[in-house]
Amino acid sequence: MDWEKDAGRLADRVTDPDSRWLAPLASVPRHELIPRWWETDDSGTWVLRKGTDDPVAWAETAYCDWSVVTRVGPLHADQAEDDDHPEGRPTSSATLPSLVVRMLRHGRLGEGLPFLDLGTGAGGLTAYAARRIGDRHVTSLDVDPYLTEAASVRLAAMGIHPAFITTDATMRVPGSYERIVSTVGLPAGPGLRPVLAALAPGGRIATTIGRTSLIVTGWKHTNGDVVGVVERDTAGFMLTRSGDDYPPALTDLFALARDGVGEYRTTGRYPVVDVAEAWEIQSMLEVTTPGVESAFETNGEIRTATLVHPDGSWARATAECTAPPEVHQGGPQALWTELERIRSRLNTEGSLPLLGAHARITPDGVVHLSRGSWRGSLGDR
Known part of the structure; x- marks a missing residue:
């Protein structure tokens, strides 16, 4: 060679x-x-x-x-x-x-x-x-x-x-x-x-x-x-790990999110998005709702996204192509509602306040973010 x-x-x-x-x-x-x-x-x-x-x-x-x-x-x-x-x-x-x-x-x-x-x-x-x-x-x-x-x-x-x-x-x-x-x-x-x-x-x-x-x-x-x-x-880097592999995913909760009938059923405002590939949206979701995990799949023209959280919250949004999705949500947090709030801000303002934000990391490991009047933090929950 x-x-x-x-x-x-x-x-x-x-x-x-x-x-x-x-x-x-x-x-x-x-x-x-x-x-x-x-x-x-x-x-x-x-x-x-x-x-x-x-x-x-x-x-x-x-x-x-x-x-x-x-x-x-x-x-x-x-x-x-x-x-x-x-x-x-x-x-x-x-x-x-x-x-x-x-x-x-x-x-x-x-x-x-x-x-x-x-x-x-x-x-x-x-x-x-x-x-x-x-x-x-x-x-x-x-x-x-x-x-x-x-x-x-x-x-x-x-x-x-x-x-x-x-x-x-x-x-x-x-x-x-x-x-x-x-x-x-x-x-x-x-x-x-x-x-x-x-x-x-x-x-x-x-x-x-x-x-x-x-x-x-x-x-x-x-x-x-x-x-x-x-x-x-x-950048999309792998998470740190402490052992040979990452801890098991929230398998049972993902199964519930895929098939469950939610306590809250609504029609979503925006098309189904693959959250893991929408990096800025995913990052803001981690600021507002730390610990959320996501999955995405397609079946022909049917798109389905699921969100789960360790506290037992889950959400599923399903739609054909870019049509408004049917949304099911369960648990203590309305995960898809929070995601749509973030997307509304992005559409209204043209960007989210993350990139370019001032950052201060205190010795306890908490990351404090600010930009204009916006404040957010990571690691304090």
Whole structure:
């Protein structure tokens, strides 16, 4: 494989000609970080792919600007057999390079400044950062011992030797860092405290907040607050996890939402939306109704969206194409009503007040947001 040309083309595509990140991207053989990966077939089944079986597909996968799933549920592609078909959600990936570059830019890495890459994954961000500022200044952390070990071995073969830590960042983050970039969605509240404690006064963090697409950046003040903004940029990172897999979804509640007759039956105002793909709406819903989970399916021209909440609330909206949906809701919160309130604000004002909002993260991990007269928070419930 002529990976140097492929890496050079990738670097040209996702950076500017004068970018300080162009050379690091062009110098890393990304295919060596993802020798195996998962893809879904036409039926949605996860299928193992091996680079050595198809070098052309390997090069195309590694040097195109997309994310590559390397772990589904508890099964990493490196450890899978040919006939394995894991079920569940992706739990690790090699993030698309353009997003890696954007997060590194948000982090504003500098020469000689200790840097923490939170979420090792396949090791790409760690490699680029080490090429840019020197591996002795770079530490990479992940909850999964296989990920840190594999990245350590593969980067060492490239002559890159950063430090690696295996730990649950929501419980403990060893060390002190001037810059932190997280490519996992950190939970607002108590789970964010260890990361904030590891950020040195005067240091900068760039992270998404779990269950949202919001990229929050800020500088740590001497009182422990991190003050900054919600960037006018978005990212969809996996949530942090504390074990081999994510906790089970609210399966029984989703089943009720799919088939139940709600206590409240109405006709919705707006067409059915796939909430998980409507990133700004989903993010605002997490601010107003933290913990909501969503699902979406189509059957011909019939579109159905469901929302559930750990407190037992659920909602289902069903319609043909863009017709007003029939809505069923149950439980203590009217989830679809809250979603429509958010959509009304978006339609009325042309935007939601999230992107560009002022952000202040207090040492307890609560993210306080404000923009004009609007106030919101994450992690205080």
